[in-house]
Amino acid sequence: MTTLVATDLDRTLVHSARAAGTVPDGVVCLERRGGVATALLTPRTAQRLVALDRRAWWVPATTRTVAEYERLALPRLGVAPRYAVCANGGVLLVDGVPDAAWSAEVARRLARSAPLPEIARRLGTSRDADGCFLVARGAQPDGLAAWCAERGWRVDAHRDKVHVLPVALTKSAAVAEVRRRTGAARLLAAGDSPLDADLLAAADAGIQPVDGRLYAAGWRADHVAVTSGRGLAAGEEIAAWLLRGLRPR
Numbered sequence: 605m606t607t608l609v610a611t612d613l614d615r616t617l618v619h620s621a622r623a624a625g626t627v628p629d630g631v632v633c634l635e636r637r638g639g640v641a642t643a644l645l646t647p648r649t650a651q652r653l654v655a656l657d658r659r660a661w662w663v664p665a666t667t668r669t670v671a672e673y674e675r676l677a678l679p680r681l682g683v684a685p686r687y688a689v690c691a692n693g694g695v696l697l698v699d700g701v702p703d704a705a706w707s708a709e710v711a712r713r714l715a716r717s718a719p720l721p722e723i724a725r726r727l728g729t730s731r732d733a734d735g736c737f738l739v740a741r742g743a744q745p746d747g748l749a750a751w752c753a754e755r756g757w758r759v760d761a762h763r764d765k766v767h768v769l770p771v772a773l774t775k776s777a778a779v780a781e782v783r784r785r786t787g788a789a790r791l792l793a794a795g796d797s798p799l800d801a802d803l804l805a806a807a808d809a810g811i812q813p814v815d816g817r818l819y820a821a822g823w824r825a826d827h828v829a830v831t832s833g834r835g836l837a838a839g840e841e842i843a844a845w846l847l848r849g850l851r852p853r
């Protein structure tokens with residue numbers, strides 16, 4: 605039975621030095637920005653990802669843009685997922701190339717929301733992520749969420765970073781497309797943030813880290829486990845849980 609394993613990356617499987625907690629010796633670094641490690645994982649997590657990639661359809665599902673995803677040195681681990689979901693579902697990479705059919709489908713779905721430039725003007729930002737959504741820095745303008753909701757957009761704010769996305773732009777929609785193409789019978793998922801809730805909800809089973817924003821927001825589901833560890837340890841636990849989930853029950 606084929607299983608599709610769709611996972612968020614940042615703060616789920618890889619952690620910045622700031623989010624990592626205790627950093628053990630031999631930790632693997634997949635990305636550095638401005639001299640700071642921004643994507644760490646333990647050798648055990650790395651080994652488990654290689655095993656996942658061999659034994660299932662492992663599909664990274666991230667809000668990172670394509671360029672940000674490509675900055676991660678996944679090939680260093682010896683893994684090259686056939687499918688990867690970027691831009692929170694806006695881009696489906698197939699063998700590293702954006703899939704035109706999926707992009708056309710996304711454009712159709714997003715036509716129900718107000719156009720991006722209108723939202724960009726309200727936000728006072730022109731920083732779009734692969735043309736799919738907007739990222740702004742600083743405090744969230746008053747009434748932004750309600751204003752966006754009226755226009756078919758939603759807001760996810762964390763620290764000084766505000767993501768504003770069309771309601772229809774979801775990881776779960778892109779992962780459903782991969783599931784259709786691969787014919788995978790089961791879907792396992794992992795994620796830590798409110799933008800992962802739809803993916804976890806759509807999965808047959810999933811796992812979220814106990815130190816994630818989604819957990820902190822009170823999100824729970826009977827079919828979604830919670831790690832006991834935090835930071836890099838949670839990453840190890842999630843990878844192990846997903847591997848165990850590949851075994852027939």
Ligand SMILES: [Mg+2]
Nearest residue numbers: 612614615796
């Ligand atoms: Mg995340």
